[in-house]
Amino acid sequence: MPTPPDAYSLYVYAIAASDTAAHAKRCRAVGDENAVVSLLSQGGLAAVVSSVSGRPRARRRDLSAHQDVLRALAANGPVLPMRFGVIAPDAETVLTGLDSARTAHLDALERLAGKAEWNLKGASVPEALPDLMREDANLRALRESTRRRPGYEANVSLGQAVAAGLQRRAEQAAAEVVAQLRPLAAELSEGRDIAGGALNASFLVPHAAETAFRRAVDTLAARHQGRIALTLTGPLPCYSFVAAEAVPTGA
Structure with a gap:
């Protein structure tokens, strides 16, 4: 799975099933206006991310973008949301996290489904x-x-x-x-x-x-x-x- 373009670090919005996560790809990204929301998938799960330079401030635009991504996800299935401002250093770190906690992620998504x-x-x-x-x-x-x-x-x-x-x-x-x-x-x-x-x-x-x-x-x-x-x-x-x-x- 390719990493988002020019990713210095990754802003992480949420974890969801891959088919649910796909609904967030058209949302506006936090941070740079040229950044795009993309997915890092592993074993049926996906982390919803976008490239970011530095740590974004809690500006209205970025808070709104973060919430819009979560709303797009939640409208289509269960989601494990991240608080605003969660940053990962690179795609490998995110994918390793998805893999190592796959069972916990799946159990949590099942528990939240339909709620x-x-x-x-x-x-x-x-x-x-x-x-x-x-x-x-x-x-x-x-x-x-x-x-x-x-x-x-x-x-x-x-x-x-x-x-x-x-x-x-x-x-x-x-x-x-x-x-x-x-x-x-x-x-x-x-x-x-x-x-x-x-x-x-x-x-x-x-x-x-x-x-x-x-x-x-x-x-x-x-x-x-x-x-x-x-x-x-x-x-x-x-x-x-x-x-x-x-x-x-x-x-």
Whole structure:
């Protein structure tokens, strides 16, 4: 298999079955406007790559090109996506990675077939303060104490208690939301904590269940609107369900 023309190093977008990977060849490449998206194939698998000089910056054009390649792939089959900016030194390194982890790649592609990632984030609702006060006698007492004896420390303590109470209500709602949605997904991946957030979870949802999943999120958002604000994003490349060691590039 020939390497991309004038390849100083290779930008790696994803790994997919060879027939699926072929759908990305007409996409715009990251980096040099003259670069073309091409394939490095080995044993029925292909790494989707393009030649690149240096490490591309996260410019809007290049971020968009990266996502367009992944969308073209995902529309035609399962894909093991790379994060933006993955570079391999040469074609031999990529092909060696494909060969050495072939079984892991095939298993991962089979597991992701017919599914997409949907990310759900949740944050506390400041407008829920009246409800929080009605529910929390200790907080009401602290507010009354602060009114009787106002001061900087008292105001800080009250603010911290209010924020903690709103966060607690949001986290309780988040647990209920995840429990309701989990049966609709093949897998669940808890994301990293986000400052000010109460929920960051990704669901691996079969395509056949996507409509039901979205409707369930809408129903839960309405049910818990006084406790948590939900934001659903998807379908996405299955970043959260591909272990880093399952998609080596030798980079």
